[in-house]
Amino acid sequence: MAKPPIDPEKVVVFSGAGISAESGISTYRDANGLWAGVNPNAIASKTAWEKNPQKVLEFFNERMKTAALAEPNAAHHAVKDLEDVYEVVVITQNVDDLHERAGSKNIIHLHGSLMEARGDSKGSQAVYRGAIPIRYDETDDFGNQLRPNVVLFGEDMMHADESIDHIKTAGKIIVVGTSLNVYPAAGLLKKARYHSEKIIVSLEVDKIPFGFQMMRGKATEIVPSITRAWLASLAESEQAAPGKPDPAES
Ligand code: NAD
Numbered sequence: 001m002a003k004p005p006i007d008p009e010k011v012v013v014f015s016g017a018g019i020s021a022e023s024g025i026s027t028y029r030d031a032n033g034l035w036a037g038v039n040p041n042a043i044a045s046k047t048a049w050e051k052n053p054q055k056v057l058e059f060f061n062e063r064m065k066t067a068a069l070a071e072p073n074a075a076h077h078a079v080k081d082l083e084d085v086y087e088v089v090v091i092t093q094n095v096d097d098l099h100e101r102a103g104s105k106n107i108i109h110l111h112g113s114l115m116e117a118r119g120d121s122k123g124s125q126a127v128y129r130g131a132i133p134i135r136y137d138e139t140d141d142f143g144n145q146l147r148p149n150v151v152l153f154g155e156d157m158m159h160a161d162e163s164i165d166h167i168k169t170a171g172k173i174i175v176v177g178t179s180l181n182v183y184p185a186a187g188l189l190k191k192a193r194y195h196s197e198k199i200i201v202s203l204e205v206d207k208i209p210f211g212f213q214m215m216r217g218k219a220t221e222i223v224p225s226i227t228r229a230w231l232a233s234l235a236e237s238e239q240a241a242p243g244k245p246d247p248a249e250s
Pocket of ligand 1: 015016017018019020021022025026027028029093094095096111176177178179180181182201202203204205217218219220
């Protein structure tokens with residue numbers, strides 16, 4: 001089967017916990033991260049939920065409060081600004097809502113969202129809840145215990161096929177603030193095309209995927225400089241080709 005064409009005006013932003021670090025939300029794996037001295041399986045796994053849902057709720061209610069108090073930073077805003085001229089799809093591993101609050105429109109949460117809740121039963125629909133902690137014994141209309149709509153260790157990642165379709169057709173991909181050691185999320189980047197422009201912005205990554213250029217440094221400093229350059233390059237190419245029809249006029 002023929003590969004789908006690459007759209008030079010489409011950008012995929014693939015983000016992880018590091019993009020929100022400078023907003024005051026701890027990453028999981030850095031030296032002072034949330035997992036320092038903690039066994040993730042004991043508080044954020046499917047087994048932990050089955051054994052001790054109160055403890056899991058407590059952990060995620062705290063994460064949700066921290067996220068609600070944080071503000072989007074210059075990197076989230078720079079990502080949003082790309083929408084002025086590019087088609088932008090944000091594929092995030094993050095469970096916070098800082099991309100939403102920066103104004104990005106098209107966001108895929110691979111690991112769910114702290115701001116959504118659903119009943120603890122297969123097929124239960126997630127609903128937006130905002131920054132309201134979930135109580136133990138709080139149930140949906142069918143009597144199922146409510147839980148945050150986040151992917152626990154041992155559960156399946158969300159929206160894989162949709163994300164792959166976007167990664168395969170993007171002319172530019174920027175990966176921000178991820179260690180790339182959480183799978184299957186990190187594996188999605190293998191679907192990036194040879195001819196697309198591919199950049200990673202992070203303090204540290206385990207292994208740079210093939211074809212990606214590593215730009216080591218803080219998201220708030222590096223992401224805005226990349227997005228400014230991309231915005232300027234598209235404006236220049238449009239000036240050089242003034243005959244391009246305006247879709248709004250056709
Ligand atoms: P990670 O904790 O494994 O890695 C974070 C990465 O960000 C590291 O590579 C680190 O070097 C980099 N980083 C830290 N500060 C940075 C900065 N200021 N600028 C640029 N890069 C910076 O995070 P991950 O790869 O996203 O995977 C962990 C999982 O943890 C994800 O699935 C996510 O669901 C979850 N998580 C989410 C949040 C959130 O929603 N904000 C926070 C913590 C963990």
